[in-house]
Amino acid sequence: xxxxxxxxxxxxxxxxxxxxxxxxxxxxPLFHSVPDSAxxxxxxxxxxxxxxxxxxxKALAEALTCACFLGxxxxxxxxxxxxxxxxxxxxxxxxxxxxxxxxxxxxxVRLLIQRKAPMETRNMYGGTVLGGTVWAAIHEPKPDHLQIxxxxxxxxxxxxxxxxxxxxxQVDAVLWRYGAYLPNEKKT
Numbered sequence: 031x032x033x034x035x036x037x038x039x040x041x042x043x044x045x046x047x048x049x050x051x052x053x054x055x056x057x058x059p060l061f062h063s064v065p066d067s068a069x070x071x072x073x074x075x076x077x078x079x080x081x082x083x084x085x086x087x088k089a090l091a092e093a094l095t096c097a098c099f100l101g102x103x104x105x106x107x108x109x110x111x112x113x114x115x116x117x118x119x120x121x122x123x124x125x126x127x128x129x130x131x132x133x134x135x136x137x138x139v140r141l142l143i144q145r146k147a148p149m150e151t152r153n154m155y156g157g158t159v160l161g162g163t164v165w166a167a168i169h170e171p172k173p174d175h176l177q178i179x180x181x182x183x184x185x186x187x188x189x190x191x192x193x194x195x196x197x198x199x200q201v202d203a204v205l206w207r208y209g210a211y212l213p214n215e216k217k218t
Contacts, residue, residue, distance in 0.1 A: 042082060045074070049092035052122035054099045054129075061102040075108055088121070095119030098126035098142070101135035106142075116147040123154025124162070131163040131182070134172025143185045150188065160187040167201050176200055183208040 041060075048057045060073045070076075074093050077083060083090040094114045097105040106126065110116065116126040127147045130138040143149075149159045157165065160182045167175035179201065183189060194210040195202045202210075 041073070042077060045077075046086055046089045049089045049096060050121060052092070054096040054122075057096055058100055061097055061100050061105050072102070072105055075105060078109070078112070088119075090114065091119035092121055093119070095122070095124075095126040095129055098130035098135065098138050099133055101130070101133065101138050103135070103137045103141050106130075106138055110141070110145055116142060116145070117151055120153075125151060125153070127151070127159050128153045128162050131159050131178050132166045132170070134166075134174045134178065136174040136177055136181070139178050139181060143181060149182060149185065150191070158187065158191040160189070161191040161193070164192040164196060164201060164205070168196050168198050176204060179204050 045057060045060055048054075062072050071079070074097070078090070078093075083093070090109075091114060094106060094109045094116065096119075097103075097109065098116075119126055120128075122129075124132065127139070127142045127149065128151075129135075130142060152158060153162055155162070160179065163175060163178055163182060166172070167179060179192075183204070189205055189208045189210045192205055192210065194205050195212070196205070
């Protein structure tokens with residue numbers, strides 16, 4: 031993987047292409063400020079403020095999704111405050127909410143819940159945010175997945191969207207507390 035370009039115009043062009051390809055991990059340096067540059071915004075936000083995304087709405091939507099994927103909550107909050115739709119950036123098959131939850135980005139998930147981002151939107155695999163998070167907690171576990179599952183359920187995610195039982199006692203206990211049960215099982 032080659033490094034991101036140093037030239038400003040080339041860097042913006044590379045960012046556009048990377049956003050549209052879903053090359054989110056590689057774009058991470060563009061989503062935070064240089065450590066010793068007090069008051070500087072991340073390049074993505076500088077470009078937004080300069081109007082450089084004006085003719086690139088798909089790339090801008092993917093920038094929000096990328097921020098959520100990376101757990102850059104302040105960048106996501108900035109873009110959401112400027113009217114970006116959290117459902118729009120789904121070129122990878124998962125939108126901003128799906129990626130934040132999948133990657134275990136608890137603070138970003140909390141932001142999206144607070145902003146009333148839709149939880150029942152389906153990803154390319156047919157799962158909702160909760161369903162995708164439960165899958166990720168089993169197959170690609172991150173430290174905050176259990177808390178994210180709990181937060182989603184508290185916010186009203188439909189428990190029946192999660193596979194139950196999962197085979198993971200901790201995940202199953204959370205799902206059960208929120209009403210998951212086997213078809214032949216009665217809750218007491």
